[in-house]
Amino acid sequence: VARSKKAARPYHHGDLRSALLKAAVELIDQRSLAALSLRECARRAGVSHSAPYRHFADKEALLLAIARQGYTWLEASGREAIACADAPLEKLDAYCVAYVRFAFEHPVHHRLMFTHPYEPHEDDAAEDDTDPGAFDLLVRCARDVVAPGEDPMPTALAAWTLPHGLSMLMLDRRIPEHLVQTPQAVEALTRTLIARWRSDLS
Amino acid sequence: VARSKKAARPYHHGDLRSALLKAAVELIDQRSLAALSLRECARRAGVSHSAPYRHFADKEALLLAIARQGYTWLEASGREAIACADAPLEKLDAYCVAYVRFAFEHPVHHRLMFTHPYEPHEDDAAEDDTDPGAFDLLVRCARDVVAPGEDPMPTALAAWTLPHGLSMLMLDRRIPEHLVQTPQAVEALTRTLIARWRSDLS
DNA sequence: TGTACATCAGTGAACGCGCGTTCACTGATGTAC
DNA sequence: TGTACATCAGTGAACGCGCGTTCACTGATGTAC
Numbered sequence: 300v301a302r303s304k305k306a307a308r309p310y311h312h313g314d315l316r317s318a319l320l321k322a323a324v325e326l327i328d329q330r331s332l333a334a335l336s337l338r339e340c341a342r343r344a345g346v347s348h349s350a351p352y353r354h355f356a357d358k359e360a361l362l363l364a365i366a367r368q369g370y371t372w373l374e375a376s377g378r379e380a381i382a383c384a385d386a387p388l389e390k391l392d393a394y395c396v397a398y399v400r401f402a403f404e405h406p407v408h409h410r411l412m413f414t415h416p417y418e419p420h421e422d423d424a425a426e427d428d429t430d431p432g433a434f435d436l437l438v439r440c441a442r443d444v445v446a447p448g449e450d451p452m453p454t455a456l457a458a459w460t461l462p463h464g465l466s467m468l469m470l471d472r473r474i475p476e477h478l479v480q481t482p483q484a485v486e487a488l489t490r491t492l493i494a495r496w497r498s499d500l501s
Numbered sequence: 502v503a504r505s506k507k508a509a510r511p512y513h514h515g516d517l518r519s520a521l522l523k524a525a526v527e528l529i530d531q532r533s534l535a536a537l538s539l540r541e542c543a544r545r546a547g548v549s550h551s552a553p554y555r556h557f558a559d560k561e562a563l564l565l566a567i568a569r570q571g572y573t574w575l576e577a578s579g580r581e582a583i584a585c586a587d588a589p590l591e592k593l594d595a596y597c598v599a600y601v602r603f604a605f606e607h608p609v610h611h612r613l614m615f616t617h618p619y620e621p622h623e624d625d626a627a628e629d630d631t632d633p634g635a636f637d638l639l640v641r642c643a644r645d646v647v648a649p650g651e652d653p654m655p656t657a658l659a660a661w662t663l664p665h666g667l668s669m670l671m672l673d674r675r676i677p678e679h680l681v682q683t684p685q686a687v688e689a690l691t692r693t694l695i696a697r698w699r700s701d702l703s
Numbered sequence: 704t705g706t707a708c709a710t711c712a713g714t715g716a717a718c719g720c721g722c723g724t725t726c727a728c729t730g731a732t733g734t735a736c
Numbered sequence: 737t738g739t740a741c742a743t744c745a746g747t748g749a750a751c752g753c754g755c756g757t758t759c760a761c762t763g764a765t766g767t768a769c
Contacts, residue, residue, distance in 0.1 A: 310730055311745060331618050333535060336722060347747050349724080354745090358723070391702065413673050414616060416533050444702065456667075456676065456690075457697035464666025465658075471615050474658065488658075495659035496698040500593065500646065512763055513712060538755060549714050551757080556712090560756070707768090714762075720755085729747075735740090 316354040318344040320368065323361055324407045332415070337361065362411060369408030373401050374432035381436065387443035392493060394440060395462040398433075399489045400482060402466030409466060434459065461496070465489060518556040520546040522570065525563055526609045534617070539563065564613060571610030575603050576634035583638065589645035594695060596642060597664040600635075601691045602684060604668030611668060636661070663698070667691060 312318065322343040327335050337358050338348040355361045380397035384390040402409040412430060437459055441451035465488070469479050478488050514520065524545040529537050539560050540550040557563045582599035586592040604611040614632060639661055643653035667690070671681050680690050 310747090311732080315745080337724090338722065346745095348722095349726090349748075350746055352724075388702070410616075413669070413675065414612075452677075453693050454697050454702065457663075457694040457702060460666035460670065460694055461659075461663050461698070462666070463670055464662035464664070464668075466666075467615070467669050468658075468662060468665055473615065475654075491655050492659040492662055495656050496663070497702070500590070500656065500659060500699070512714090513765080517712080539757090540755065550755095551715075551759090552713055554757075705769100709765105709767085711765075712762105713764090714760105716759090716761105718756105718758080722753085722755100723751105725751080726749090727747105728749105729745105731746090732742105732744075734742085736738100 312344070312346055312350075315344060315346060315350060318346075319351055319354060319361065320365055324365060327407045327411075332410070335362075362415060365408060366411045366415065369405060369412045370430040370432060372405065372408070373398070373412070373430065374436065376401055377433050377436050381440060387440065390440050391437075391444060391458050392490070394437060395458060395493060396486050396489050398459075398462040399466050399469070399485055402470060403479070403482060403485045406470045410470060413463075461492065462489060465492060514546070514548055514552075517546060517548060517552060520548075521553055521556060521563065522567055526567060529609045529613075534612070537564075564617060567610060568613045568617065571607060571614045572632040572634060574607065574610070575600070575614070575632065576638065578603055579635050579638050583642060589642065592642050593639075593646060593660050594692070596639060597660060597695060598688050598691050600661075600664040601668050601671070601687055604672060605681070605684060605687045608672045612672060615665075663694065664691060667694060 319340050322340045323335060326339055326343065335358075337351050337355075340361070341348045341351050344350075351361070355364065376397045377394050380393040381390045384393040434455070438451055438455045441455035441458060445451050445454050465474070468474050469485070474488070477484070479485050521542050524542045525537060528541055528545065537560075539553050539557075542563070543550045543553050546552075553563070557566065578599045579596050582595040583592045586595040636657070640653055640657045643657035643660060647653050647656050667676070670676050671687070676690070679686070681687050
């Protein structure tokens, strides 16, 4: 907004917060989480190394912001996938597919959401940064699948475990590459694995 | 061996390599992978900060050694689990249980084996550090489960994905704690999730 | 058994590095009147 | 529309830090004769 008429970089960035998040995700993607530094993010955003502190209390806060972004996106796409399916079982499958697809499209977010150990800041209290939203969705789906009155928890966990494992193995490059080269291939693989548990493996 | 008669610490450690591996695993367990430093490992082993370089080329080599240790252990316990089961399907289940149990007992190893991005050193060539051993085991089991001549790969991946996902979620504290407090609870949960895929979810 | 010597596993000083974070500052923005 | 001023988002110097790694060294070990 109002990028100023001159080509010379304006004093104010305009949307530094977003730019930093984006730079951080790219940096982690290209190098690694260990290689992430606030200073490098600032460099990539074209800003002095202390500018980030206007937007994030510290390095951890940046990572937390990325994770939160991921929780929001995951819940949204899970919700959408469920809405598009008809039968209860199909909803569960759709959720699984959407879950793996999210990991495929946002590998850095996925890893940060689940694998990064957030040490709760003493000051900001009981802010437990897991993702109740997406999991609640899953539990609600599970409830429609199991017998009425039965605990949906085991089913919900089962339906979480499979796509989560696939996502992780995929991000860690343990799945043969040709099986996970496109979103379509990833979806097909997810459905195949689900089908295997329902046929070969029983 | 030959710890010397005096209580004073001997010049030679005796088994520094093992001590460093152990110290590293403990350090990661207590703090985090990010907090791991060779100097702190040396400190914990009661040795000068440059002593580790007699045993590991660099920090990455230490981490690699831990991962390799994990691969060996995982393959061994998978092999044993399979040997103890009778029917092909039971062998697969036993492998899954052993897999999750390994993660439960060696969380640091598990994470290092799968989640740590090893950048292949240019000098030591094509040393691809994944774990063919344990996965080959799984493929062989899968072959006995599927129809003769059919590709066992999807089944093997399916049987990997589920316990891997459970392991990861467990290590990342996403599973309700009472379900994963003891090895027995972990085994029961694993079997429950498998059963769910075979009944409720089909 | 005793001695000479190669080998090995430690030591500790030193190097350079990039990082996280703070601080006093300054340039731009927007609002009240 | 014009001016005064509070507020905000940047700057850049400075701090201290622990780390990875190297190097010349030294103490212990074990083997050949």
